[in-house]
Amino acid sequence: MSEPQTLIDKLWSAHEIVRRDDGAALLWVDRHYVHEGSFHAFSQMKTRGRAVAEPQLTFGVADHYVPTRGRGNDIANPEIAAMVRNFEANAAENHITLFGLRDPRQGIVHVVGPEQGLTLPGLLIVCGDSHTSTHGAFGAYAFGIGASEVAHVLMTQTLWQKRPKRMRIVVDGTAAPGIASKDIALATIAHIGADGAQGHAIEFAGKAIRALTMEGRMTLCNMSIEAGGRCGVVAPDATTFAYLNARPYVPKGADFDRAVEAWSKLASDDDAVFDREVRLDASAIVPIVTWGTTPDDALPVDARAPDPSRETDSMRANYVREALDYMGIAPGTKLTDITVDRVFIGSCTNARIEDLRAAAAVLAGRVSKVPGLVSPGSSTIKRQAEAEGLDRIFRDAGLEWADSGCSMCVGINGDLVPSGERCASTTNRNFRGRQGPGARTHLMSPAMVAAAAVSGHLADVRPLLAGRKL
Amino acid sequence: MEKFIRLTAKACPLMIPNLNTDQILPARYLKWPRSKGLGAVLFHDFRLDAEGRQRADIPFNQDAHRDARILLAGRNFGGGSSREAAVYALYDHGFRCVIAPSFGDIFAQNAVKNGLLTAVATEAEIAELAAAISADPAQTIDVDLERQTISSGTWNCTFMIDPISRNQLLNGWDDVDLTDSYREQVTAFRAKDKAARPWVAPKTM
Numbered sequence: 001m002s003e004p005q006t007l008i009d010k011l012w013s014a015h016e017i018v019r020r021d022d023g024a025a026l027l028w029v030d031r032h033y034v035h036e037g038s039f040h041a042f043s044q045m046k047t048r049g050r051a052v053a054e055p056q057l058t059f060g061v062a063d064h065y066v067p068t069r070g071r072g073n074d075i076a077n078p079e080i081a082a083m084v085r086n087f088e089a090n091a092a093e094n095h096i097t098l099f100g101l102r103d104p105r106q107g108i109v110h111v112v113g114p115e116q117g118l119t120l121p122g123l124l125i126v127c128g129d130s131h132t133s134t135h136g137a138f139g140a141y142a143f144g145i146g147a148s149e150v151a152h153v154l155m156t157q158t159l160w161q162k163r164p165k166r167m168r169i170v171v172d173g174t175a176a177p178g179i180a181s182k183d184i185a186l187a188t189i190a191h192i193g194a195d196g197a198q199g200h201a202i203e204f205a206g207k208a209i210r211a212l213t214m215e216g217r218m219t220l221c222n223m224s225i226e227a228g229g230r231c232g233v234v235a236p237d238a239t240t241f242a243y244l245n246a247r248p249y250v251p252k253g254a255d256f257d258r259a260v261e262a263w264s265k266l267a268s269d270d271d272a273v274f275d276r277e278v279r280l281d282a283s284a285i286v287p288i289v290t291w292g293t294t295p296d297d298a299l300p301v302d303a304r305a306p307d308p309s310r311e312t313d314s315m316r317a318n319y320v321r322e323a324l325d326y327m328g329i330a331p332g333t334k335l336t337d338i339t340v341d342r343v344f345i346g347s348c349t350n351a352r353i354e355d356l357r358a359a360a361a362v363l364a365g366r367v368s369k370v371p372g373l374v375s376p377g378s379s380t381i382k383r384q385a386e387a388e389g390l391d392r393i394f395r396d397a398g399l400e401w402a403d404s405g406c407s408m409c410v411g412i413n414g415d416l417v418p419s420g421e422r423c424a425s426t427t428n429r430n431f432r433g434r435q436g437p438g439a440r441t442h443l444m445s446p447a448m449v450a451a452a453a454v455s456g457h458l459a460d461v462r463p464l465l466a467g468r469k470l
Numbered sequence: 471m472e473k474f475i476r477l478t479a480k481a482c483p484l485m486i487p488n489l490n491t492d493q494i495l496p497a498r499y500l501k502w503p504r505s506k507g508l509g510a511v512l513f514h515d516f517r518l519d520a521e522g523r524q525r526a527d528i529p530f531n532q533d534a535h536r537d538a539r540i541l542l543a544g545r546n547f548g549g550g551s552s553r554e555a556a557v558y559a560l561y562d563h564g565f566r567c568v569i570a571p572s573f574g575d576i577f578a579q580n581a582v583k584n585g586l587l588t589a590v591a592t593e594a595e596i597a598e599l600a601a602a603i604s605a606d607p608a609q610t611i612d613v614d615l616e617r618q619t620i621s622s623g624t625w626n627c628t629f630m631i632d633p634i635s636r637n638q639l640l641n642g643w644d645d646v647d648l649t650d651s652y653r654e655q656v657t658a659f660r661a662k663d664k665a666a667r668p669w670v671a672p673k674t675m
């Protein structure tokens with residue numbers, strides 16, 4: 001009998017072409033997603049006089065720089081307009097299918113890939129973006145790479161990689177109503193640290209993970225990079241197959257059945273050994289917000305901000321002091337006393353239809369005390385939300401309903417949080433300046449952002465859900 | 471790619487944990503072509519205070535460290551975004567080596583592809599080095615990749631790097647050339663895999 005294997009090992013072995021003596025493996029890439037930011041890679045390829053090796057396995061999505069307002073007009077900022085134009089030209093020249101600015105399927109790359117059925121179980125997927133880990137929700141081995149590696153994949157459809165260590169994060173128990181996948185993700189990151197999974201591929205398992213929808217699993221795998229993980233993966237199951245069935249690029253009919261048969265084998269063997277195991281109890285997880293400048297600065301919303309004078313480690317005390325100073329929070333402040341200046345609902349982490357529904361369930365019939373922006377994860381989701389009347393709920397609450405893109409997650413399209421302002425955000429990074437120079441970001445779930453909007457300060461969403469349909 | 475075998479140079483301490491790639495190179499510079507001079511905007515926002523003045527407490531802002539080629543950094547250096555331009559900014563500013571207790575995985579991968587050495591030493595060792603450098607910024611550090619040692623005067627320690635990255639840096643290997651030498655294996659794999667996993671090919675409508 002062969003040795004029991006983890007899902008991570010199975011996915012790795014299925015893509016290994018050769019392995020060098022020093023351990024480096026050449027892996028076959030099944031899907032390559034590119035975006036406007038991939039321009040360094042296209043120029044590296046051109047410099048070498050090479051072409052895209054497998055254009056039919058490469059898909060382009062315009063997301064990072066696209067405007068979220070006034071799409072009918074030309075892009076006002078000439079530099080940004082050039083980025084989008086250059087990307088479209090690169091895609092056309094290289095015969096790459098493009099979901100461009102005016103394509104009805106346009107959206108954020110990590111939302112569009114799964115939505116179009118391009119992301120499938122068992123695939124090895126790469127993209128020049130760290131949140132490529134999102135696609136692991138389907139049982140794909142998906143990770144972010146840099147420009148030189150993007151260029152290498154464009155030219156060869158392969159990639160040299162070092163085999164990662166394997167970590168299993170088991171979340172047992174049942175999450176209480178009002179607790180989102182984002183809360184599980186932030187609780188996990190707070191538990192293991194922003195570099196807790198460095199050098200590891202993570203498999204998420206356990207009852208609470210099985211209970212998550214595909215949207216929830218995507219949020220979780222998306223955030224695995226915020227724990228430093230190379231990728232996150234969930235074994236595919238009936239939930240996965242039901243999500244995939246009949247999506248545009250997914251095999252149809254008997255082909256689909258045969259694929260499901262193969263995908264069903266993608267699970268860790270019972271006795272498979274992981275390099276590290278972490279266990280969490282979902283029933284103990286409460287709504288979580290971040291207070292500082294890395295995603296592991298996360299606490300239950302009913303807690304107080306830390307106090308550097310109580311830290312025993314001097315380096316830690318220094319870090320806490322600087323983070324609180326940047327965030328404009330006094331040591332020991334009750335988190336629910338922190339007022340916000342605006343809210344943002346968007347990004348590849350939390351802007352899928354379910355996320356919009358969760359926020360709308362809180363906002364319905366209420367008014368936001370602060371301005372805010374809602375940017376759906378894709379143009380498809382935008383249309384679906386409008387068909388469900390969610391856009392009306394956001395607008396009636398006083399929030400702006402915009403087009404789809406990375407938007408205020410990273411601000412490079414011009415959607416910025418002004419310096420010194422505080423934003424309750426459904427995004428993934430509360431780094432200094434992430435949403436704009438001097439911007440202060442608090443990460444939380446979509447429902448918690450809605451709670452902050454109607455309260456004007458960080459707030460527990462649970463009392464606001466009383467008597468509402470979830 | 472330029473080889474990295476050994477370097478003797480001045481260093482700059484920047485002992486802050488979790489210095490992510492957003493701090494190394496703010497996102498608004500990502501649309502710049504490399505030729506525009508990314509080295510000049512390295513750590514752009516991080517080195518400034520709320521009023522936009524250069525923070526005096528950061529050695530990176532001090533003249534004594536201007537020509538440093540080795541960066542002494544804190545835990546989890548280069549986590550976050552996969553932006554390779556963060557490595558370009560460090561390299562084009564003149565850095566050839568970062569010594570830290572740990573690195574973001576994607577950053578470390580990007581670094582090796584560009585000839586920037588990421589050397590892993592313990593927090594205590596780096597703190598000792600940083601203290602010595604702060605006391606005498608003119609002092610040089612010697613980093614030897616073949617022997618995996620860091621030394622300065624009579625002080626020395628070893629450092630870690632995975633053997634794959636070490637090989638690539640020592641030889642200045644180019645990945646694409648290397649992959650081209652395995653073309654036969656790639657073609658064979660592709661054919662076999664197509665038959666074994668027919669569902670992988672994207673179905674057009």
Ligand code: SF4
Nearest residue numbers: 131347348406409410
């Ligand atoms: S939404 Fe944010 S995290 Fe996601 S791909 Fe865009 S910039 Fe990256």
